[in-house]
Amino acid sequence: MNPTLLLVALSSGVAPGGTLYVKGTGVTMWSKADATGTKTALRDGDAVVWRGADARNPGMHAVELSGKQGFVPQSALTPNKPDAADRIAAQQPAPQGAALVSAPSDAQKGLALIEAASAQAGTRVAAHVKQQQLGGDK
């Protein structure tokens, strides 16, 4: 085997039957793949069994939660289990030069603006996802 190819062999992703996690709030599991039928509310971080993308609506994916089957948009799922014990607390104060001795440089001032703007960007995500039709059923 080509050693270079062996070196970059990527570990496999989640295969059908594997576990995915619900991301975001207000996620609905529909009984039908065209986002109709009965609805089940899912919670952020819920673990579901992935059954695969729907053939007709590839943006909707068949999942199973506690024995109940349904469909959720691809963009409401992630293979990454939420890390509840993450050490970077959101309430950690941004340094903004406070922890540093000298006066803030342009880079520090700019990053303070970037941090503030990035936090604000979170409030515009839902509108953007809707505008770009990334949410599947939303």
Place this chain on the structure above:
Amino acid sequence: MRRLLVVVLLASCSTSSSAGRDRPRSQANGALEEQLATQAAQLRDATERAKAECEPLATAPVAADEVRIMGTSAAEASARRGKGLYLDGLDASPREVASKGLPKGPKNDVTAYVQVVGAWVAQGTSRKAVPWAFALVDDDDVWSSSTMSGHVLVSVGMLRLVQNEAQLAGVLAREIALVAARAQERQYMRARHAACNQALLSLYLVEAGSSSVPGGDTFMTSSKFGKTLRALAKGDRFSTSPDVDVEFMAWFTNRFIEMEKLTGVEKEVSNEADRAAAELVGAAGYDAGEYSKMIERLPSSYSLLDHLPSNGTRTEALAKLKGEGGFGMSGGKVPALPKGLDMPRGFD
């Protein structure tokens, strides 16, 4: 007979004369040997003390305040590249920006767009507590970088290569994946441990001979080197310990990180970041295939400079992953870049 006597006398003289010169040389050799032995013992002792004191730093997790402060320091270094951050001025108040967003402006609008896409992609990671911050840097070189504090920086040169939003998501996703995998934290831990060993070894060597080294006593009492790293090794809090000199620590460890960068990101870490990035792109509802297309658009020098596998090798591995039919590898969308934004234009 007489001849033999002369030879013996000469030999005897020669012998006695030689013995007379060797006495001081032998004494000097002895003193030198003793000095060398003392220095060797001092070096051994200093090495062992430094190793023992720094050992906790090899495995100690990076504390939250250390992640923020040192990560931000690394982000500042990237933000200084080229012409600096891609913003329409620095006069806005962070408090106002936090509530209303960046003031309108051609550069700010593009930055704000990148931030929304980044925030959306980052929702798919395991690390929801990271205060993600997405920035553009006004630099024509093609690069992107990220820090353990969640700062993701993309050069304007890289942005010029992006053809659609899915490709932009791919660029951001790779950096998000590296932060989520704590790649930079591990790099920092190695740098911190190496810096500690270097600093304390120097400190103890000076300490051992400080009485005979000009200025040694002053060095001992005011050394940022030893004080800072000894405090950290003891487990002092990074942001509150009076012995920790944050600016010095940032400068010193950044030198070690720069040295590490000469050898590039570990290949396994880079490969995992490609897989995780493709999944994140898919989990955000984009076509993960666009991530491969973005890699194809990178100049061939990109992989060389970052010591990555070649672009072709990376896309081959991603194609194989797609063939396995894993989650997120197909079925996503390819939204166009929004009209009305003054996106930096390509050179072609």
